[in-house]
Amino acid sequence: MLNPQWLRSFSTLAELGNFTRTAERLDLTQAAVSQHVQRLEAQLGPLLIRRPRQIELTPAGRALLDYCTDVGAADARLHRRLSDNDPTRGEISLITPGSIGLALYPHLLDLQQRHPGLSIRHRFAPDHDVLTAVLDNHFELGLVTLKPDDPRLTVTRFAEEPLELIAPAGVPARTWTDLDALGFINHPDGHAMASRLLTRRFPGAPGIRTLRCTGFTNQIALIPEPVALGLGFTVLPRYARQAFARPEAIQVIAGEPTVVDTLWLIHRAEWPLSARAQHAADELRSRIQAAGDNAPDPRARPAAATPGRPSAADTKRKN
Known part of the structure; x- marks a missing residue:
């Protein structure tokens, strides 16, 4: 794996086109920036054509710059996924049986419309597949019609x-x-x-x-x-x-x-729900109850x- 500091120096140099300005932005010496680029070139081949007042990327340099962009995007995605404090941003993943899924999906879309920073991932599946998906961490939330007794799960009543x-x-x-x-x-x-x-x-x-x-x-x-x-x-x-x-x-x-069947909300017991998942679960439960589903x-x-x-x-x- 390439050194992240070397990649930061290279991508900044590609943006600014100047070793001195790159060193100033990164709070490094110009010699340190040159050394980072040299170490990358030792592994990947020539990355830059150095001219007195500008630099030009070689094909390998352009490929590395694309790689730096991908790494930066992946790093941002990772931080978004690990940030639990904002209930209005990030992915909500829910897997449910078909019937309750039909009722919840419009509410999930409404939640996303009100909070565009959310990404909704919803799948329809029978009870067995719901249990497996939640236990394997493929979905954070699940709904089942048979109450599980697996100690790895937190199980709460959701609706009837x-x-x-x-x-x-x-x-x-x-x-x-x-x-x-x-x-x-x-x-x-x-x-x-x-x-x-x-x-x-x-x-x-x-x-x-x-x-x-x-x-x-x-x-x-x-x-x-x-x-x-x-x-x-x-x-x-x-x-x-x-x-x-x-x-x-x-x-x-x-x-x-x-x-009357009881629907049970499940998630992994070993770690807390993300703020967005908890917010979504609370709102979906209240909406289902408010809909008067037990009324004639x-x-x-x-x-x-x-x-x-x-x-x-x-x-x-x-x-």
């Missing part, structure tokens, strides 16, 4: 997210017979989520795998699209449904009991508790 039964707007979806007629729009976690919710809502039903599958996608933002087109129903976390661009085309079928959805419709039979609300209306 119910599972929702989602059907096309205006289409009956109150009984197991209705759901069977609609068909199921599946996704990578579809059967697991649907089983957790529907076995509680419809305890006498034969199970989600007995329903015909009318579609599948692994893109969480696109899962509500076939539902909106009337091609089937699905079960999704609330934040995924709230991110859908055409809420008027779908309905949430309310019912009891509910299934205005499009929600009650579901029947027993397959093929009217709900309690229907019975009460008839009486």
Whole structure:
């Protein structure tokens, strides 16, 4: 590795074009500047063409000057990354499951718009990949749906997210017979989520795998699209449904009991969060809470508790 002091002398000399002025700026003797350049030339070959009143860089000298620029930029990046005191500058790295990621990403962009010194790096990933990425220091912050017990992690409650039964707007979806007629729009976690919710809502039903599958996608933002087109129903976390661009085309079928997952914020326990990561985590948590994510959805419709039979609300209306 080349001596940083030699590189500083060379880059300053290239800027000023004069040994005397270079020595004055760096608070060195002219002999010291000449010696630094000579030592570089001993390793790299001729770097300068010396003339009485000016110097000219050789091709090797220009290559070294480019190298000095790269080293300076890398040094600045390193200092920015190591500077934890400014919550409005530096990189915020966050890795999350898809549903909560859809809800948080607009807030991350808003945070960056208000603080242009921030750089946002956000990735969507399942729980296992989130844990690995945070433990391997590839991301400073992560969100998971299953609380980890790894002592290398600090784990705090971030938010709660119910599972929702989602059907096309205006289409009956109150009984197991209705759901069977609609068909199921599946996704990578579809059967697991649907089983957790529907076995509680419809305890006498034969199970989600007995329903015909009318579609599948692994893109969480696109899962509500076939539902909106009337091609089937699905079960999704609330934040995924709230991110859908055409809420008027779908309905949430309310019912009891509910299934609610806790989202856990994780980061490495051995060192403190950077000021920018802590600020972002606090702001994102408050925004999610302020959004009223636990409030009833205005499009929600009650579901029947027993397959093929009217709900309690229907019975009460008839009486």
